[in-house]
Amino acid sequence: MASNDTIADMLTRIRNASLARHQFAEVPSTKMTRSIAKVLAEEGFIDSFTDSGEGIKRILTIALK
Numbered sequence: 001m002a003s004n005d006t007i008a009d010m011l012t013r014i015r016n017a018s019l020a021r022h023q024f025a026e027v028p029s030t031k032m033t034r035s036i037a038k039v040l041a042e043e044g045f046i047d048s049f050t051d052s053g054e055g056i057k058r059i060l061t062i063a064l065k
Contacts, residue, residue: 006028006030006032006033007032007033007036009027009028010027010033010036013025013026013027014027014046014062014064017062017064018064022064023063023064024061024062024063024064025061025062025064026059026060026061026062027059027060027062028058028059028060029051029053029058029059029060033060034049034051034060037049037060037062040062044065045065046062046063046064046065047063047064047065048062048063049061049062049063050063
């Protein structure tokens with residue numbers, strides 16, 4: 001799914017995964033989404049995040065609380 005608004009897409013995926021009681025949410029990895037995930041982890045809104053994949057197929061896996 002291509003999205004022009006990566007920040008809103010990331011936050012919506014996290015919210016939907018949390019409401020569905022999932023343990024993880026996956027979002028496309030960019031500099032901006034990694035920075036937002038770092039801030040969310042520092043502030044205690046998420047447990048952790050990992051970046052995986054190669055090239056433009058990078059995925060940010062966010063561990064939810």
